[in-house]
Amino acid sequence: MKLYVSDIELTQYRNFSNIHLELTPGLSIISGNNGEGKTNLLESLYLISIGKSFRARNDFELIRHRSSDQVNKFVPQTTIHGVTKFDDEKNNIVIALPFDNNQSKEIKLNGIHISASQLVGKTPTVLFTAHDMDIVLGSPGKRRQFLDILISQVNQEYLIKLQKYQQILTQRNSLLKAIRDHQSSEDELIYWNTELIELGKFIINKREDIIKLIHREVQKIHSEFSPTEKLSFQYIPSVSIENFEETLNSTLRQQIVMGITDIGPHRDNVLIHINEISAYSFSSRGQAKNIVLSLRLSEAKIIQSTINVQPILLLDDILSELDEFRRKKIIEKMHVYNQSIVTTPEPDLIDATYANNIIHLKNGEIIKQ
Amino acid sequence: MKLYVSDIELTQYRNFSNIHLELTPGLSIISGNNGEGKTNLLESLYLISIGKSFRARNDFELIRHRSSDQVNKFVPQTTIHGVTKFDDEKNNIVIALPFDNNQSKEIKLNGIHISASQLVGKTPTVLFTAHDMDIVLGSPGKRRQFLDILISQVNQEYLIKLQKYQQILTQRNSLLKAIRDHQSSEDELIYWNTELIELGKFIINKREDIIKLIHREVQKIHSEFSPTEKLSFQYIPSVSIENFEETLNSTLRQQIVMGITDIGPHRDNVLIHINEISAYSFSSRGQAKNIVLSLRLSEAKIIQSTINVQPILLLDDILSELDEFRRKKIIEKMHVYNQSIVTTPEPDLIDATYANNIIHLKNGEIIKQ
Numbered sequence: 001m002k003l004y005v006s007d008i009e010l011t012q013y014r015n016f017s018n019i020h021l022e023l024t025p026g027l028s029i030i031s032g033n034n035g036e037g038k039t040n041l042l043e044s045l046y047l048i049s050i051g052k053s054f055r056a057r058n059d060f061e062l063i064r065h066r067s068s069d070q071v072n073k074f075v076p077q078t079t080i081h082g083v084t085k086f087d088d089e090k091n092n093i094v095i096a097l098p099f100d101n102n103q104s105k106e107i108k109l110n111g112i113h114i115s116a117s118q119l120v121g122k123t124p125t126v127l128f129t130a131h132d133m134d135i136v137l138g139s140p141g142k143r144r145q146f147l148d149i150l151i152s153q154v155n156q157e158y159l160i161k162l163q164k165y166q167q168i169l170t171q172r173n174s175l176l177k178a179i180r181d182h183q184s185s186e187d188e189l190i191y192w193n194t195e196l197i198e199l200g201k202f203i204i205n206k207r208e209d210i211i212k213l214i215h216r217e218v219q220k221i222h223s224e225f226s227p228t229e230k231l232s233f234q235y236i237p238s239v240s241i242e243n244f245e246e247t248l249n250s251t252l253r254q255q256i257v258m259g260i261t262d263i264g265p266h267r268d269n270v271l272i273h274i275n276e277i278s279a280y281s282f283s284s285r286g287q288a289k290n291i292v293l294s295l296r297l298s299e300a301k302i303i304q305s306t307i308n309v310q311p312i313l314l315l316d317d318i319l320s321e322l323d324e325f326r327r328k329k330i331i332e333k334m335h336v337y338n339q340s341i342v343t344t345p346e347p348d349l350i351d352a353t354y355a356n357n358i359i360h361l362k363n364g365e366i367i368k369q
Numbered sequence: 370m371k372l373y374v375s376d377i378e379l380t381q382y383r384n385f386s387n388i389h390l391e392l393t394p395g396l397s398i399i400s401g402n403n404g405e406g407k408t409n410l411l412e413s414l415y416l417i418s419i420g421k422s423f424r425a426r427n428d429f430e431l432i433r434h435r436s437s438d439q440v441n442k443f444v445p446q447t448t449i450h451g452v453t454k455f456d457d458e459k460n461n462i463v464i465a466l467p468f469d470n471n472q473s474k475e476i477k478l479n480g481i482h483i484s485a486s487q488l489v490g491k492t493p494t495v496l497f498t499a500h501d502m503d504i505v506l507g508s509p510g511k512r513r514q515f516l517d518i519l520i521s522q523v524n525q526e527y528l529i530k531l532q533k534y535q536q537i538l539t540q541r542n543s544l545l546k547a548i549r550d551h552q553s554s555e556d557e558l559i560y561w562n563t564e565l566i567e568l569g570k571f572i573i574n575k576r577e578d579i580i581k582l583i584h585r586e587v588q589k590i591h592s593e594f595s596p597t598e599k600l601s602f603q604y605i606p607s608v609s610i611e612n613f614e615e616t617l618n619s620t621l622r623q624q625i626v627m628g629i630t631d632i633g634p635h636r637d638n639v640l641i642h643i644n645e646i647s648a649y650s651f652s653s654r655g656q657a658k659n660i661v662l663s664l665r666l667s668e669a670k671i672i673q674s675t676i677n678v679q680p681i682l683l684l685d686d687i688l689s690e691l692d693e694f695r696r697k698k699i700i701e702k703m704h705v706y707n708q709s710i711v712t713t714p715e716p717d718l719i720d721a722t723y724a725n726n727i728i729h730l731k732n733g734e735i736i737k738q
Contacts, residue, residue, distance in 0.1 A: 032692075033655075033692040033694065033695075034595075034653060034655030034656050034658075034659060034690075034691060034692050034695060035595075035598070035643075035652070035653055035655065035656045037653075038653070039653050039654070040653075057650070061650055061651070065646055065651070130654055226403075226404075229404070274404075277434055281426070281430055282430070282434070283404070284403060284404055284406075284407070284408050284409075285408070285499055285686065286402075286403030286404065286686075286714055287403050287404045289403075290403060317654065317655075317690055320689035320690045321403075321686055321689045321690075321714065322403060322714060323401075323402040323403050323714040323715065324714075324715065324717075325402065326402075326403060345655055345690065345691060345692040345693075346692065346693065346718075348693075349715075
């Protein structure tokens, strides 16, 4: 079953006044000079997938900027309208941004108002952006976040339990401080410990499972791009399931002094190695980009095998910083996905025979080739 | 007067067992696939300039990794040896890393032991790396840091006063908390206020001066790369020199409640705009990269006009993410510097007629073309 975006129309969105783009399945290339809106267009495709931007700090950044002489003139509402096709099924997704800050955006699926969370899952996508390099080069929190988002996509219970865990953790830390300041007694910890351990064990367990899946998929994919690199993923829980309760009790003094629960899944790490050398400390930007791409493609594979739909790939400037061998491999690989959309400032680097759609952006207009 | 690096020899450094590279003035290209050590080589050139790495968290990351079967075998000491030439003057700079963690690295200039701070200034360089994007896309602290490092390079008094200001600020904040907790009286603030205001005014003043210089230089340079973009820099001090004392006094209640000095140069910002639109919120990665490059070239210009030596440019993967027009402009511009060294995974993108040295890295070896 093939899912793809067939149309996107943008009105008063980012740098675009009004554009309409038709797409077919297969590989689409969005090219254009710096600042012509390549990432803006990709962002709009992500918006119709999950109802929010991957980079705007608030929805108002999505509204097209007006110069001072335009402020009092009429402008249409900022709207993102996408059409997706999935066998015989066709979905119209419209996101309309309000004119003033007091209102919130409207999302409609086939004419019916829905919430952003109801939109999620209608058009599964996997996104790569430059920020993803943090999964390799950033703090452990970035790697935990990657795991958590991936597990949540295939297991809705996980997200609910993870949020619950965070609440319990906050409560328990407040209580630790109160015990330290002699305002509460240690007996009160019993309830919070039980909850923390139960939820924590669930989270560790699911993370162990997904790491096994990722490890298996990612090695295969990565070896295609980098035949001499053996990539490995190792989950390092701050405490094992078996020892969670015991360690929580045995380090209680220290926790009270610090007022912090310093063990549990919120302190987990994932170690990424290339040929047994730490990718965090020693990989170059190009190597890190390659690792993240392999991870994102594993993510697509895992989602596909769970929900039986191949996600749409949205890849923002994946080719830059990579060498010619890896660039060619990526394009060959993108070509076989139902739909993959790649931005690049350098379309000449791509073998055009693989591309079903080549879109060039200039001065806020689309030039389709 | 022309300064340049003529030789660099690396022993047991990063991914290199032993390489020796000769360079001539003009543009040098370091090419190679991802993970072949392009950035490592550039890092070594920066090391002989200021005695520390721009990315290693500690010096031991610089030591070549040994596989498990090599651990007990003899290996030479990790050494970076650079030769710089400046008219008739020739400098030999050797940095040797210790074998074990308890010792620190040795720096020798023409055979004589010196400290890292004595090395600074012998070989002025301007470096561009991918992390520099934070100057545009990151928090205000990143922009303050850029200003502070630039001013310190041309004014040694500035760094000393800035460090003093930080100490005074920490002391004053402790005192504010003590006043809040009724452990100190407000009288004690008088001394700290006087110091804070005097140092703060000095810092604001120097930042105002440098912003004027940057603004003038950067507009000229940026318009060459991006003729349709008008780049502007605006210094936004959290408080003006004239109102510093008055505002510090009038907001004292609030400061005591929070236990924090919330005005002063440590809260300054710099706004960067392209055609009156915030670069922080709206610039693409390509645009941000272009802005930072313009900034770094302005930095080189400002240093040159102050110390009368043109710095060496070290540019790590500056070309990726940029479009063809901008790439060509950059190479044309690099060509006229005394010495500029550019890494790239894609040497075909560079017009080879501009390059005086083309170095290709493969399997830890140098292939000079």
